[in-house]
Structure formats: C-alpha cells, structure tokens
Amino acid sequence: MWTCSQPIVQRRQLVMGQKCPPGAMVHAFLIHTLRAPQAQDTGLCRVLYSCVFGAENSPDDPRPHGAERDRLLRKEQILAVARQVESMCRLQQQASGRTLMDLQPQSSDEPVPLHEAPLGAFRLAAGDPFQEPRTVVWLGVLSLGFALVLDAHENLLLAEGTLRLLARLLLDHLRLLTPSTNLLLRADRIEGILARFLPHGQLLFLNDQFVQGLEKEFSAAWPR
Amino acid sequence: MDLLQTTLCSPKCPEQLQFLCAAILRERSPADSLSLSWDHVQSSQQLSLVASVLLAQGDKKEEVRSVGQHAFRVLESRQPEGPSLRHLLPVLSKVTHLAPHTLHEDQTNLLSKRLVEWLRYASVQQGVAHTSGGFFSTPRARQPGPVTEVDGAVATDFFTVLSTGQHFTEDQWLNVQAFSMLRAWLVHSGPQGPSAPDAGDRSEPEGSTLSVLSAASTASRLRPPRERLRDKAFEYCQRLVEQSTRRALRRGDADLQKACLVEAVLVLDTLCRQDPSFLYRTLSCLKALHVRLCGDPARARALLPIAQFFLSHGEAAAVDSEAILQHLFTRVPCELFHSPMLAFEFVRFCGDSLPLFGRNLDILKRSFPNLFKLLAWNSPPLTSEFVALLPWLVDASTAVEMLHALLDLPCLTAALDLQLRLSPAASERPLWDTSLRNPSCLEASRDPEFQALLQHLLRAKASGTVQRLAPLHQLLQPMTSCARVVQCAEAVPTLLQAFFSAVSQFADGALTNQLVLVLLERRDSLYQVPQYEARVHRVLSSQLLALCALHPSLVVDLAKELLEFVGSVSSVHSREAMLAAVAWAVGEYLSVSWDRRCTVEQITRFFEALEALLFEVTQSRPSAALPKCPPQVIAVLMTTLTKLASRSQDLIPRVSLFLSKMRTLAQSPAPSPVHGEEDAGAICTRATELLTLLKMPSVAQFVLTPSAEVSEPRYHRDANTALPLALRTVSRLVEKEAGLLPG
Numbered sequence: 001m002w003t004c005s006q007p008i009v010q011r012r013q014l015v016m017g018q019k020c021p022p023g024a025m026v027h028a029f030l031i032h033t034l035r036a037p038q039a040q041d042t043g044l045c046r047v048l049y050s051c052v053f054g055a056e057n058s059p060d061d062p063r064p065h066g067a068e069r070d071r072l073l074r075k076e077q078i079l080a081v082a083r084q085v086e087s088m089c090r091l092q093q094q095a096s097g098r099t100l101m102d103l104q105p106q107s108s109d110e111p112v113p114l115h116e117a118p119l120g121a122f123r124l125a126a127g128d129p130f131q132e133p134r135t136v137v138w139l140g141v142l143s144l145g146f147a148l149v150l151d152a153h154e155n156l157l158l159a160e161g162t163l164r165l166l167a168r169l170l171l172d173h174l175r176l177l178t179p180s181t182n183l184l185l186r187a188d189r190i191e192g193i194l195a196r197f198l199p200h201g202q203l204l205f206l207n208d209q210f211v212q213g214l215e216k217e218f219s220a221a222w223p224r
Numbered sequence: 225m226d227l228l229q230t231t232l233c234s235p236k237c238p239e240q241l242q243f244l245c246a247a248i249l250r251e252r253s254p255a256d257s258l259s260l261s262w263d264h265v266q267s268s269q270q271l272s273l274v275a276s277v278l279l280a281q282g283d284k285k286e287e288v289r290s291v292g293q294h295a296f297r298v299l300e301s302r303q304p305e306g307p308s309l310r311h312l313l314p315v316l317s318k319v320t321h322l323a324p325h326t327l328h329e330d331q332t333n334l335l336s337k338r339l340v341e342w343l344r345y346a347s348v349q350q351g352v353a354h355t356s357g358g359f360f361s362t363p364r365a366r367q368p369g370p371v372t373e374v375d376g377a378v379a380t381d382f383f384t385v386l387s388t389g390q391h392f393t394e395d396q397w398l399n400v401q402a403f404s405m406l407r408a409w410l411v412h413s414g415p416q417g418p419s420a421p422d423a424g425d426r427s428e429p430e431g432s433t434l435s436v437l438s439a440a441s442t443a444s445r446l447r448p449p450r451e452r453l454r455d456k457a458f459e460y461c462q463r464l465v466e467q468s469t470r471r472a473l474r475r476g477d478a479d480l481q482k483a484c485l486v487e488a489v490l491v492l493d494t495l496c497r498q499d500p501s502f503l504y505r506t507l508s509c510l511k512a513l514h515v516r517l518c519g520d521p522a523r524a525r526a527l528l529p530i531a532q533f534f535l536s537h538g539e540a541a542a543v544d545s546e547a548i549l550q551h552l553f554t555r556v557p558c559e560l561f562h563s564p565m566l567a568f569e570f571v572r573f574c575g576d577s578l579p580l581f582g583r584n585l586d587i588l589k590r591s592f593p594n595l596f597k598l599l600a601w602n603s604p605p606l607t608s609e610f611v612a613l614l615p616w617l618v619d620a621s622t623a624v625e626m627l628h629a630l631l632d633l634p635c636l637t638a639a640l641d642l643q644l645r646l647s648p649a650a651s652e653r654p655l656w657d658t659s660l661r662n663p664s665c666l667e668a669s670r671d672p673e674f675q676a677l678l679q680h681l682l683r684a685k686a687s688g689t690v691q692r693l694a695p696l697h698q699l700l701q702p703m704t705s706c707a708r709v710v711q712c713a714e715a716v717p718t719l720l721q722a723f724f725s726a727v728s729q730f731a732d733g734a735l736t737n738q739l740v741l742v743l744l745e746r747r748d749s750l751y752q753v754p755q756y757e758a759r760v761h762r763v764l765s766s767q768l769l770a771l772c773a774l775h776p777s778l779v780v781d782l783a784k785e786l787l788e789f790v791g792s793v794s795s796v797h798s799r800e801a802m803l804a805a806v807a808w809a810v811g812e813y814l815s816v817s818w819d820r821r822c823t824v825e826q827i828t829r830f831f832e833a834l835e836a837l838l839f840e841v842t843q844s845r846p847s848a849a850l851p852k853c854p855p856q857v858i859a860v861l862m863t864t865l866t867k868l869a870s871r872s873q874d875l876i877p878r879v880s881l882f883l884s885k886m887r888t889l890a891q892s893p894a895p896s897p898v899h900g901e902e903d904a905g906a907i908c909t910r911a912t913e914l915l916t917l918l919k920m921p922s923v924a925q926f927v928l929t930p931s932a933e934v935s936e937p938r939y940h941r942d943a944n945t946a947l948p949l950a951l952r953t954v955s956r957l958v959e960k961e962a963g964l965l966p967g
Contacts (some may be wrong), residue, residue: 025321025408053323054288060406067254090565091604095708097659115475120564122605123572135572153576155490155571157483157525161476169922179525188244195243198286199314200276204404207374208476213392219238 023161028052028149032082045086053201077129085147087139126140246273255279272311292319296331300765317405336449339402344456346399350389374472386467414498462489489529513883528573535580553591562655567598589619590686600637613644615726622686634713635751640705663702697751713753717763724767736775765805772809779813790833800926804860811864827872855903858911867913870924887911
C-alpha cells in the first residue's frame with residue numbers, strides 16, 4: 001500500500017513545515033485611512049478599527065514584560081500593516097493611472113462597484129512585523145482601506161471574497177459614505193458584523209443565500 | 225473592568241451591549257486583572273464572546289486550554305441537533321489552531337464524528353422561515369421545498385456549501401462551518417500532527433498501522449472516526465468539483481464556486497498525504513478537472529493547487545506532471561499577467577513548491593521570461609518574492625540571457641502595456657495605464673522590424689539567444705514616464721544585486737568573462753527611464769569589481785574589450801561609476817602576480833589610454849553638456865596610472881611629470897573653474913602622495929602591487945613586512961632627501 005519512500009516524507013516535512021496548520025483562519029482584520037495617491041504626504045495613516053483574533057504567542061523575551069507592552073506591540077504591528085497596505089494601494093493606483101475617487105457612484109443609492117476597487121496581496125516575512133510569515137489581502141474603497149492578515153498558506157480566493165463581502169456590509173450598514181458617519185463610534189456594529197461573517201477569524205464558504213440570511217439576522221438584532 | 229465582565233456574563237443583557245463589553249475587554253488585552261469565569265455563561269453566543277476575550281490574552285495562563293476544554297464539554301453534553309452549536313465551532317477551530325496539543329484523543333474523535341454527521345447528513349430540505357406572526361401569516365405552515373443548486377436546479381445529492389435555498393436549518397449551517405474548518409482539522413487530526421514536527425519518522429509506521437486496521441475491519445465494525453471523516457471529506461470534495469461545472473445564476477455564487485474548487489483540491493491533497501489509498505481516485509478526478517480548466521481563463525487560479533498536487537503526488541503515482549507544468553508556465557503568465565492576485569499566487573506557488581520540482585526544475589528555469597512578465601507588471605508586491613526566487617532560477621546556461629532580461633525589465637513593462645492596448649479589448653475596463661492616452665509609439669510598433677524585436681522581448685521561454693533591443697528602447701521612449709514603468713525601474717537594482725550574488729556562487733571564469741562583457745556592452749544601451757541609468761550603473765560598477773575580485777585573470781582575458789571601453793569613453797559624464805570601477809580593476813589586477821600572461825605591452829597600452837583620458841578630462845572646460853569630472857574619478861585614474869608605472873618602471877618619468885602638472889593645476893591660485901577648493905585640495909594631496917611613493921620605485925611596487933599574502937594578518941604584524949612601517953620609512957627618507965637638497 002505504501003509506495004512512497006523516504007524522500008517523499010521529507011518533502012512532505014518541508015512543505016508542511018509550518019508550525020501552525022493551514023485552514024481558513026484570519027489573524028487580524030483592520031480598517032484604516034487611505035490618502036489619495038496624488039495628495040501631499042500630509043497627515044499619517046490612521047488605523048480606524050482593528051481586531052486581532054486570538055493572540056500570537058509573545059516572543060521568547062527573557063526580560064519581564066508587562067501586559068501593556070504586549071498591547072503596544074500588537075498596535076504597532078497593526079499600524080505597520082496599515083502603512084504597507086496604504087503604500088501598495090497607492091502604487092497600484094498610480095500604475096493603473098486611476099484615482100480612488102473613480103469609484104464614487106453617481107448617486108448615493110447605487111452600490112459602490114466593489115469588483116472594480118483596487119485589490120492586492122503581499123507577503124510579510126517572519127519577524128517583520130509578525131513572528132510568523134503572513135499574507136495580507138487588501139481592498140481600497142474611496143478613502144478607506146480594508147485588510148485581512150492571514151496565515152501564510154491560505155485560500156486567497158476565499159479571502160478575497162470575504163473581504164469584498166465585509167467591505168460591502170460595512171459600507172451598507174454603517175453608511176460609511178455619508179459625510180456625517182463616524183466610524184470610530186460605531187465599533188460595536190462592526191463587531192456584530194464580524195461575529196457573524198468572520199467568527200473568530202474563520203473564513204466561511206457562504207453562498208449568496210446564506211449571506212442574505214445572515215444579513216437579515218443582523219439587521220433584526222441591530223436595528224439602524 | 226469588573227463591571228464590564230459582569231455585564232458580559234449577565235444572562236439578560238441585550239446583544240449589542242454584550243458585544244460592546246467584549247470588544248472593550250479585548251481591546252484592553254492582555255490584562256492582568258481579568259477574571260472571567262464560566263459559571264454564568266448561559267448561551268453559546270455568550271460563550272463565544274467570553275472565549276474571544278480569553279483567547280486574546282496571549283495564553284500566559286493557559287487560557288486557550290481552558291477555553292478549549294470548556295467548549296468540548298458543551299459539545300459533549302448537547303444533543304447533535306441542539307440549538308446554537310453554530311457559535312461553538314469557530315471557537316473550537318480557533319483553539320485547534322492556536323494550541324493543538326491541548327486536545328485529547330477522545331475529544332478529537334468526538335469532533336471528527338460530529339463533523340462526519342454535519343458534512344454528509346445535513347438536511348436536504350430548506351429551512352422554515354422564522355417569521356413570528358404578522359397580519360397575514362397562514363395558520364398552516366408552508367412546506368419548504370428541497371434545496372437547489374447554484375443554477376436553480378433541484379439538488380441531486382447531499383447538501384454542500386454550494387447548495388442554496390430560501391432559509392437554512394441549523395444542521396445546514398453546521399455543514400457550512402464544518403467544511404470551512406475541514407482542512408485545518410484534517411491536518412491536525414491526521415497521523416502527522418503539527419505538535420510533533422519531527423514525527424516524520426514515526427508517521428510511516430503509524431499510517432500503515434491505520435491502513436492495516438482499516439483493511440482488516442469488516443463491514444460490521446465501524447472504522448475509526450478519522451478514517452470515516454476522510455471518506456466523507458473525499459465524497460464532499462468530489463461533489464463540489466461536480467457542482468462547480470454548473471453555471472451559477474449569481475455572481476457571488478460564481479466567485480464561491482472558484483474558491484470551493486481551490487479548497488476542494490487542497491483538501492484532496494491533504495487526504496492523499498494522509499492516506500495514499502485516495503490517490504488513484506483523486507488523480508482521475510483532477511486530470512479531468514484540469515482539462516476543463518485549461519480552456520477557462522476566469523478559473524486559471526485554480527490551476528495552481530492542481531499543479532501543486534501533481535508535483536507532490538505525481539511521483540508516487542508514476543504520473544508525469546511535466547505536461548501540466550508546461551501548460552501552466554507557458555500559457556498562464558502570458559495571458560493573465562495583469563491580474564495582481566494571480567501574479568502573487570503564481571509566484572508564491574513557485575516559491576513554495578521549490579523542493580517539489582525535482583526533475584522539473586528545468587521547466588521553471590527555462591520559463592523565466594514569462595515569470596519576469598509577472599514581475600514587470602506587478603513589481604511592488606513581487607520584488608521581495610523574486611529576490612528569494614532568483615537563486616533557483618539562475619542557471620549557467622541562461623545567466624547571460626537573464627542578465628539582459630533584467631536590464632530590460634522596464635522596457636518589458638512598456639511592451640506589455642503596448643500589447644494590452646493593441647490586443648482586441650476583451651474586458652470592459654482598460655487594463656493599461658489610463659493616464660497616458662494613445663502614445664505615439666502605438667502605430668509605429670506595427671512595423672515588422674519592431675514586431676520581431678517585440679516578439680523576442682515578449683517570448684515565453686529562454687531562447688538561448690540575445691538580441692540587441694536598442695531600436696526598441698527608442699521606439700518606446702514615450703512610455704518612460706508611465707508610473708508602472710518607473711516602479712519597475714526602481715526595483716531593478718535590487719534584483720540585479722540578488723542576481724549577481726546568486727551567480728557568483730557558481731560562475732566559473734568563462735561565465736564571469738561573459739557577464740563582464742555584458743556589463744561593458746550594456747552600460748550605454750539602457751531604456752532611458754529617469755534615473756534608471758545612474759542607479760543601474762552604480763550596481764553594475766560594484767558588481768564588476770566583485771567579479772574581478774573573484775576571477776582576477778579576467779582583466780587580462782578581456783584586456784582588449786577593457787581597453788576599447790577606456791578609449792571610447794569620450795565624455796565621463798554619466799559613466800563615472802563604470803569608468804572608476806574599470807580603472808580600479810585594471811590598477812589592481814593587471815599585473816604578473818595575478819596572471820602570468822600579463823605583458824609589458826599591455827600595461828603600456830592601458831597606461832597610454834588612461835593617461836590620454838585623464839588629460840582630456842582635466843583639460844576640457846566644463847560646460848552645460850559636460851559637467852566637471854568628479855574628483856574621485858580623477859584620483860582613481862591617477863592612482864591607477866601610478867600602479868601601472870610601478871610595474872613597468874620605464875613609465876615612471878611620464879607619470880611623475882603628469883602628476884606634478886596635476887598638482888600645479890590644482891594648486892593654481894586662480895579660482896579654478898574645474899574644481900572647488902576642497903576637491904582641488906584632495907587632488908593635490910593625492911598627487912603629492914603618489915609622487916612621493918614614486919621616488920622610491922621598489923617601495924612603490926611593494927605598496928601598490930602587494931602580493932596575495934597581504935590578506936593574511938601576519939603580513940601586517942610582522943615588523944619586517946608591515947606596510948605602515950614601510951610607508952613611514954619612505955616618508956622619512958624622502959623628507960630627509962628633500963631637506964638635503966637646496967631650495
């Protein structure tokens with residue numbers, strides 16, 4: 001039955017050598033500001049919302065460190081990702097000769113055409129900034145960037161779909177496009193959406209009907 | 225903190241408030257003062273929220289283990305059809321992900337059993353709507369119909385993630401979640417668990433024991449839960465592959481089909497690793513799938529996991545994966561380089577599968593022109609990936625061609641943009657740089673002469689030949705301002721560094737000579753993107769020196785070409801880096817001690833050429849077209865002349881004369897239009913030092929042409945041979961001599 005020999009076992013070791021098993025798990029989700037590519041470099045990239053699903057084990061640091069330091073480290077890691085996403089988005093927009101404002105729909109009733117929004121992915125090496133190597137999938141919609149930080153070997157098609165879905169839901173339910181919305185004060189609603197569509201960072205294979213069903217549930221539990 | 229915790233755990237709290245408390249507690253994690261207990265947790269949604277807070281603590285107090293244990297207790301105690309197990313599964317999945325070693329064997333078996341039920345035996349009837357009253361609710365509940373496929377037809381087999389309906393039952397929900405966590409769970413519960421990374425040796429006997437067991441078991445005895453899960457997972461994947469042939473009515477479902485295809489192949493890959501008995505059935509299924517996908521560019525991303533599957537298992541099943549790889553590397557990058565996600569996944573596939581290529585590594589190496597297309601179009605995210613990949617792509621037979629290709633990478637970007645504009649528009653949105661409308665080169669590029677060059681640039685495989693693309697550089701000049709071209713140009717120096725560090729690992733003398741010839745030839749034949757030439761020259765000049773250091777005899781081998789280079793440099797402008805490097809290399813390595821074939825004539829010829837060049841450079845007046853020559857280059861030229869003179873001592877008088885002229889020129893009180901004060905001072909100092917050295921020819925030779933032992937520390941510690949000692953002696957002697965002479 002066993003036709004394989006030692007080399008294949010070794011190869012299996014090499015390919016599956018990662019410490020954490022793969023499997024549709026998101027490490028973090030964040031929303032941050034995106035500045036227009038042609039704008040001056042005024043202001044900083046701000047992280048508007050971030051959620052880390054479960055914590056990375058703290059690095060083996062012999063110095064005694066408090067909880068505060070771990071918390072700061074996590075914030076720094078997220079900010080580093082946001083900055084990289086911003087620069088990747090800006091470079092992609094410049095390269096294609098478009099601006100983010102091209103996405104603005106004609107009237108406020110039309111949905112934002114998310115399939116045309118800039119989307120990309122890049123890899124983060126181990127230690128920079130997370131301990132394990134990770135992949136980031138990002139989506140830029142007008143002045144907001146959405147990003148998923150994934151483990152290094154993930155189903156990127158699923159991640160892409162989930163990210164678009166989350167962006168659509170957040171834009172709809174939080175009415176992010178109206179000028180008076182303040183995202184920072186509505187984090188509980190974001191939590192509600194994430195708890196249903198990305199529970200504990202699990203990417204879900206949801207077909208359209210499931211999405212509709214979940215959305216109805218959410219609207220019922222969180223009236224506008 | 226306490227208030228938040230109490231609110232979170234209180235049973236009557238509205239959902240919104242619970243979420244808010246959990247979010248705040250998570251935001252403050254890790255917190256030492258946290259003391260959540262499981263006693264008051266009522267619903268599984270609360271459990272999920274409490275778990276999320278605990279899991280964010282960083283596992284200092286074994287929180288992950290406690291969450292996992294509690295979650296399993298709930299799982300064990302509930303009926304399989306109990307309400308709201310939905311919130312539990314993601315928690316279990318996360319715990320498995322974070323701390324797989326905290327789960328016991330029987331817990332693993334329990335979850336495997338449940339997953340089997342949910343995956344395979346979920347209801348095929350649609351759920352009932354949860355309407356609670358309303359004015360027109362009928363007294364008789366409407367019978368829900370069967371679930372449908374994504375194309376609207378009635379479902380033909382068991383329920384999967386690609387089955388749809390108006391409402392869903394609880395077990396259908398669990399089906400979706402079960403599949404979502406399936407791959408991770410299989411890996412965790414397989415014979416090769418992640419908690420024992422060196423269990424590779426133990427996995428074989430363990431696996432064979434399992435398969436012996438399964439072979440021995442009769443139909444009446446239930447197979448172990450893991451095996452049953454694998455069987456059901458296999459059936460599920462096959463069903464997904466079949467369902468993906470249907471034409472989805474909604475766009476979201478079509479996207480999901482693609483994601484499911486990829487996941488199905490990945491799960492099948494995992495299954496075959498754990499139990500090779502699946503291999504033969506999987507191979508036929510995947511071969512058919514591959515044929516179907518080859519003709520469908522929208523699903524090209526699914527070809528990558530299939531290729532990886534054949535690379536991992538092809539050998540075991542005696543299947544030749546070559547055809548699949550050929551198709552993948554030849555067709556896909558040509559047609560789909562403009563998709564950033566495909567490009568990223570493709571390159572990641574190459575990087576991850578490197579150990580698996582084996583005999584097929586040649587296909588990868590020969591396809592570098594196609595891979596460079598992905599890089600040229602999407603340089604910012606892919607540059608670091610390619611820096612890691614280049615050592616595997618570089619090969620002695622293709623190194624020269626690859627160097628040319630790297631130097632022409634921005635030109636390739638422009639050519640790809642042009643190709644997109646010229647091809648019949650297949651998509652609604654333009655893929656090229658829309659800020660540049662109708663560049664003038666569009667029409668001109670249809671000329672057959674340029675077509676031939678363009679075809680060479682856009683080739684899919686290494687051709688073994690090199691073509692001079694200078695006409696193409698001129699043609700594509702209007703596109704040098706494209707942002708994409710500029711981004712690519714910025715990435716090239718990094719890639720060149722990576723290339724050279726890879727090549728120097730194995731390059732022999734002949735290959736090094738060829739590479740240096742390329743450097744010399746291409747120095748003024750680069751695509752004129754702003755600042756590109758300067759940056760590339762910097763890299764090339766430092767690499768030239770590195771190559772010379774590796775194979776010093778190349779200076780003698782290529783004496784003719786180097787001489788030509790020195791002689792042909794009519795203006796030093798924009799060639800400074802290369803010129804300085806060549807001059808330095810000549811000065812260091814053109815001597816008998818490095819290569820016995822070095823003759824006096826060669827030294828003299830180089831001397832004359834360099835002397836003429838230095839004369840021209842210092843005599844000519846700077847103008848707008850010819851800015852002044854940097855003092856570093858002048859210093860290098862002077863030093864080289866001195867070095868050569870020290871080896872062929874007839875030249876010493878000429879050099880001394882020249883140097884004193886230089887010194888006079890630099891010291892001249894009139895404000896020199898050629899050099900600033902500091903620069904002039906530096907040149908003067910250097911000229912004086914060299915002149916002093918030349919007054920004692922044997923010492924000059926010793927200082928300027930040290931033997932190979934100079935790299936040994938003994939050379940410098942030994943009081944009789946140390947260089948500083950010698951220099952001090954010389955200066956003192958010369959000063960004394962100068963003091964003895966009158967005036």
